[in-house]
Amino acid sequence: GDSVTQMEGPVTLSEEAFLTINCTYTATGYPSLFWYVQYPGEGLQLLLKATKADDKGSNKGFEATYRKETTSFHLEKGSVQVSDSAVYFCALIIQGAQKLVFGQGTRLTINP
Amino acid sequence: DAGVIQSPRHEVTEMGQEVTLRCKPISGHDYLFWYRQTMMRGLELLIYFNNNVPIDDSGMPEDRFSAKMPNASFSTLKIQPSEPRDSAVYFCASRFQGAAGNTIYFGEGSWLTVV
DSSP states (O other), X not given: OOEEEEOOSOEXXXXXXXXXXXXXXXXXXXXXXXXXXXOTTOOEEEEEEEOSTTOEXXXXXXXXXXXXXXXXXXXEESSOOGGGOEEEEEEEEETTOOOOEEOOOEEEEEEO | OOOOEEEOSEEEEOTTOOEEEEEEOOTXXXXXXXXXXXXXXXXXXXXXXXXXXXXXXXXXXXXXXXXEEEETTEEEEEESSOOGGGOEEEEEEEEOTTSTTOOOEEOOOEEEXXX
16 A cells, blocks of 8 residues: 655754655555645644655755655755754655555754 | 634543534635544544545544535534544645645644543
């Protein structure tokens, strides 16, 4: 079946550090890939997405590249801020299907 | 544009009581989803609708849960009777089939505590 695996959390970094959150997937069809972010006490917000191989999604300084050869969609940011502290979810949806499949989430804490 | 709107944002209720969660999807969207988030199980799809018709309710945990979508701008998720293990965040989400990228947009969630 379809699944998403994220790196285990929690992740704690200092402000201005480089961030990578790994995400790999298994898909029975051709997926679109997403990163959602959940700030404390809030709902899920779409952070970025990519719909085909080699596409790069970007938003708020975050980037992720759809790598079909490695079935990965790792999230990166060059210099994190305290305000980036949140839970990050990698997700996929197969074209033609309706179910969004989520990873388990990675809690990120940025210390000043 | 207004996003997905859910109410109530927070609810505390006693075991055995009926709970009704409400959702207004983004205007023009033809799919509506109900998800549940818990620490133990993460994000689970409970049910989804297409053009107000329930398509897949295989994620609904048991008969105490029911969902309706009487029109394109409103849906409810009802729990009767509620139990402490139903405590979770319930998200409503919607999407438009014709939009590129299959993006699903989520509401702020209804944070339910059953005591």
